Amino acid sequence: NAGVTQTPKFRILKIGQSMTLQCTQDMNHNYMYWYRQDPGMGLKLIYYSVGAGITDKGEVPNGYNVSRSTTEDFPLRLELAAPSQTSVYFCASSLSTGNEKLFFGSGTQLSVL
Amino acid sequence: DAKTTQPPSMDCAEGRAANLPCNHSTISGNEYVYWYRQIHSQGPQYIIHGLKNNETNEMASLIITEDRKSSTLILPHATLRDTAVYYCIVAPSSNTGKLIFGQGTTLQVKP
Numbered sequence: 001n002a003g004v005t006q007t008p009k010f011r012i013l014k015i016g017q018s019m020t021l022q023c024t025q026d027m028n029h030n031y032m033y034w035y036r037q038d039p040g041m042g043l044k045l046i047y048y049s050v051g052a053g054i055t056d057k058g059e060v061p062n063g064y065n066v067s068r069s070t071t072e073d074f075p076l077r078l079e080l081a082a083p084s085q086t087s088v089y090f091c092a093s094s095l096s097t098g099n100e101k102l103f104f105g106s107g108t109q110l111s112v113l
Numbered sequence: 114d115a116k117t118t119q120p121p122s123m124d125c126a127e128g129r130a131a132n133l134p135c136n137h138s139t140i141s142g143n144e145y146v147y148w149y150r151q152i153h154s155q156g157p158q159y160i161i162h163g164l165k166n167n168e169t170n171e172m173a174s175l176i177i178t179e180d181r182k183s184s185t186l187i188l189p190h191a192t193l194r195d196t197a198v199y200y201c202i203v204a205p206s207s208n209t210g211k212l213i214f215g216q217g218t219t220l221q222v223k224p
Binding site: 092102104106 | 216
């Protein structure tokens with residue numbers, strides 16, 4: 001099992017550009033999450049999904065969109081990148097009950113200049 | 114959602130036990146206590162979780178007070194590789210399973 005795989009590992013965007021952060025898991029987990037972590041801070045939940053076709057907002061959803069067409073994939077879309085979105089982004093997954101341990105990817109470091 | 118309070122930083126000598134406290138005085142009866150850690154630049158790693166009984170696994174022990182208002186994570190023999198930020202999290206009462214991470218405790222294990 002590869003676990004949770006995120007791509008790319010690093011990316012630099014110009015203000016106003018768009019991009020998609022990819023996340024895939026091979027553990028057949030129903031629950032998937034996107035978090036962001038600003039320097040020296042804890043993680044903040046952006047969006048989460050409880051299964052294919054179902055997504056919901058977390059604490060800080062503004063400026064992001066997600067989709068969940070398959071169990072394995074949960075991409076995060078930035079439509080108009082802003083400097084405030086400079087952060088490290090982590091994708092995670094967990095078993096179907098939800099209150100289980102989360103498995104995290106290694107993160108994507110994004111800079112918007 | 115219940116909130117947690119952790120000291121911002123702690124030191125521990127290598128080979129000694131590291132005891133990391135967490136206060137969660139507003140915890141609800143059906144909320145679990147979870148512990149994660151984050152080694153520099155990596156994604157968080159699950160350590161242990163519990164409801165009201167003490168728990169132990171290959172990584173750590175979790176001691177929850179009888180009134181469930183606080184808990185302690187114990188790393189029995191800390192090594193330099195245990196240097197990390199440790200997060201104490203109380204799970205939301207809903208079934209979505211989303212976990213809210215605070216700022217955690219930075220544990221520095223020193224030789």
